[in-house]
Amino acid sequence: MSEWWPASNRNPGRLQIGISGRIESEFALLPFLSAQPPCLVVMEACGSPHHWGREIQALGHDVRLIAPAYVKPFVKRQKNDIADAEAIAEAASRPTMRFVAVKSVEKQASAMVFKTRDLLVRQRTQTVNALRGHLAEYGVIAPQGLANLDRLVSEVRSSTSGLPAIVTELSELLLEHIAALDERIANFDRQLREQVRTDETAKRLTTVPGIGPICAAAIVALAPSPEIFAKGRDFAAWLGLTPRQHSTGGKARLGAVSRMGQRDLRRLLIIGAMSVVRWAARRGAPAGSWLARMLAKKPRMLVATALANKMARVVWALLAHGGIYEVPAAA
Numbered sequence: 031m032s033e034w035w036p037a038s039n040r041n042p043g044r045l046q047i048g049i050s051g052r053i054e055s056e057f058a059l060l061p062f063l064s065a066q067p068p069c070l071v072v073m074e075a076c077g078s079p080h081h082w083g084r085e086i087q088a089l090g091h092d093v094r095l096i097a098p099a100y101v102k103p104f105v106k107r108q109k110n111d112i113a114d115a116e117a118i119a120e121a122a123s124r125p126t127m128r129f130v131a132v133k134s135v136e137k138q139a140s141a142m143v144f145k146t147r148d149l150l151v152r153q154r155t156q157t158v159n160a161l162r163g164h165l166a167e168y169g170v171i172a173p174q175g176l177a178n179l180d181r182l183v184s185e186v187r188s189s190t191s192g193l194p195a196i197v198t199e200l201s202e203l204l205l206e207h208i209a210a211l212d213e214r215i216a217n218f219d220r221q222l223r224e225q226v227r228t229d230e231t232a233k234r235l236t237t238v239p240g241i242g243p244i245c246a247a248a249i250v251a252l253a254p255s256p257e258i259f260a261k262g263r264d265f266a267a268w269l270g271l272t273p274r275q276h277s278t279g280g281k282a283r284l285g286a287v288s289r290m291g292q293r294d295l296r297r298l299l300i301i302g303a304m305s306v307v308r309w310a311a312r313r314g315a316p317a318g319s320w321l322a323r324m325l326a327k328k329p330r331m332l333v334a335t336a337l338a339n340k341m342a343r344v345v346w347a348l349l350a351h352g353g354i355y356e357v358p359a360a361a
Contacts, residue, residue, distance in 0.1 A: 064089050072122040074098050074114075075130040083132035095130035096121055131254045140225070140251035144244075147218035148294065154211040161204045168193055179208070222247045237355040238344055240302030240337070245295075249345060252295055256350035262343030269296045271339040287335055296338070303337035304330075319358075 075095040083093040104117035172181040226232040226243040235246040270291035273284035315322035
């Protein structure tokens with residue numbers, strides 16, 4: 031079901047249309063929009079907005095997507111499609127409103143590769159934890175992590191484990207599922223590495239310490255165009271790596287990172303930063319470097335989060351201006 035709310039009276043020089051509700055059939059929407067003169071069409075960035083954005087752009091309209099959280103404050107009482115459409119059109123008329131860029135088919139396909147791999151990794155983790163939990167009920171204990179899976183395998187397949195036959199059979203079933211997931215994840219890893227080798231942008235991103243092929247491929251697939259950010263800090267804020275503010279009366283109060291943004295990229299950047307921090311803590315950071323000064327006085331996790339923020343700014347600079355990462359000179 032769709033509702034349209036013309037807002038030409040709010041912007042006399044241009045027709046503005048807000049679309050709300052589930053778009054179930056293009057036979058109702060596209061003929062309506064094809065009969066309209068070129069105008070601004072605004073939708074919430076919820077289910078299938080990029081597909082409809084591309085279809086409507088092909089008709090000559092200017093399409094903009096708004097995050098639902100930015101539309102909610104403009105809803106006046108009652109929740110229905112007409113009120114939502116009015117709120118969308120009202121939000122789009124704000125001069126400082128932020129919009130979501132419409133993704134191309136190729137960019138969405140690249141994102142699906144990463145998302146599918148991420149799903150398989152979560153399923154493998156769930157299966158390993160389920161196996162650990164079941165075997166713990168029979169006195170078979172193993173630490174967390176894939177590196178300790180061999181201990182569970184040896185216990186299940188040991189003739190002296192004393193496990194009931196049904197437990198051994200079901201454990202073998204879970205181990206087969208884990209092995210199948212391992213194979214599929216390895217195939218995705220090879221596909222992503224090949225993608226990075228043939229993509230100049232992703233190849234340049236891998237020159238940043240802490241960013242590997244998977245993180246570089248995810249940035250290319252999930253990050254919007256760098257032109258929509260004025261500076262690197264805006265990109266870091268979009269990822270949720272900047273401090274949460276609660277400031278008033280000219281007094282700045284900064285808290286922990288906001289975590290308001292693209293959580294997949296934020297997670298990968300923090301994991302990569304943590305690997306750099308661990309390596310520096312084990313082998314030693316360059317004398318006089320920012321990392322060495324931070325590790326001397328701050329906890330490792332805090333340093334990793336701050337380093338992820340710096341990595342995000344470097345990524346934006348490489349995406350916006352080209353070039354490769356160069357190690358800064360020590361102070």
